[in-house]
Amino acid sequence: MDFPNSDPDKKIASAGGLFPPGIVLILLLLTALFCGLLGNGLVYLISHLKGIELTEMLAGLNENSPRATRDFVRWANLISHVSTFTIPALIVAYFIYRSKWLSFLKLNKKPKFNNILLGAIFLVAAFPIAQFAYWVNQQIPLPEWATQMEDTAGGMIKGLLRMDTPVEFWFTLFIVAVLPAIGEELVFRGIVQQKIEENFQNPMLAIWLSAIIFSAIHFQFEGFLARMVLGAALGYLFFWTRNLWVPIIAHFVTNAMQVVAQYASKGKLTDMEVETIESAQAGAIAVATIILIGLGFYLKKSNQQTEERV
Numbered sequence: 001m002d003f004p005n006s007d008p009d010k011k012i013a014s015a016g017g018l019f020p021p022g023i024v025l026i027l028l029l030l031t032a033l034f035c036g037l038l039g040n041g042l043v044y045l046i047s048h049l050k051g052i053e054l055t056e057m058l059a060g061l062n063e064n065s066p067r068a069t070r071d072f073v074r075w076a077n078l079i080s081h082v083s084t085f086t087i088p089a090l091i092v093a094y095f096i097y098r099s100k101w102l103s104f105l106k107l108n109k110k111p112k113f114n115n116i117l118l119g120a121i122f123l124v125a126a127f128p129i130a131q132f133a134y135w136v137n138q139q140i141p142l143p144e145w146a147t148q149m150e151d152t153a154g155g156m157i158k159g160l161l162r163m164d165t166p167v168e169f170w171f172t173l174f175i176v177a178v179l180p181a182i183g184e185e186l187v188f189r190g191i192v193q194q195k196i197e198e199n200f201q202n203p204m205l206a207i208w209l210s211a212i213i214f215s216a217i218h219f220q221f222e223g224f225l226a227r228m229v230l231g232a233a234l235g236y237l238f239f240w241t242r243n244l245w246v247p248i249i250a251h252f253v254t255n256a257m258q259v260v261a262q263y264a265s266k267g268k269l270t271d272m273e274v275e276t277i278e279s280a281q282a283g284a285i286a287v288a289t290i291i292l293i294g295l296g297f298y299l300k301k302s303n304q305q306t307e308e309r310v
Helices: 007-015 021-049 054-060 067-104 113-125 127-138 144-160 166-200 203-216 224-241 245-264 282-309
Strands: none
Touching: 021 054, 021 067, 021 166, 054 067, 054 144, 067 144, 067 166, 113 127, 113 224, 113 245, 113 282, 127 224, 127 282, 144 166, 166 203, 166 224, 166 245, 203 224, 224 245, 224 282
């Protein structure tokens, strides 16, 4: 049973009625491309003024890169991410919905603590399934160019996740956990998922199609299926609660857990292999599935009852 359309939702829809869902998505894409080009142009300008060859720096980044290099790449990621995701989403939402932009993005209401807690647990519970999806993904042979991209991305991740001081830890936490949680959820759940659902009147299609786009936009082929699973989990949280703060916080918590674990282990987690996931995680996958079904049923019912009382 889907959520009933409430009067506030109808008012929000009418506010953006001049822009069909497809036009909104095209506008979002064009705005993201434009702002992303400006942001990346700024990064290249700064690197040029500093005498830095950015392409070579990114290609050679790894856990052995000096602190100054790692921090510069973090700043570059900050500018690029905000200009590609956060700013375009806010521009499009405000341009179309004006004073109702917060309501459209489902950011206007304080999330219930129950939804926050269970939402975070729900996303964490999805990790064993995502890990198995990652193992499946690794069994698919990739062309040489894709393998090279994966190696470069892997080196960058190791470089970004090397944290020798508390300051570097907090900076990394902001770059890896805070920014993606806000920017990516604004784009993929706040706008893309809502507009696909509005266009096709099919919430499940919206959740999974948004998850596929969410995963594809990262251009990391070995992790495509795993990121798609996590994107779908975030999509279900948004659909059940109709509050974007819930997937934002869940996204932040799970990313933050990985940063904290990496910092606590002094970089050892990046060297872990996943060759034994297929056999070793069978029990974890079964337990995770049960937890996901139970939490999903509870979140859907409890929030549906709240909607019906409003």
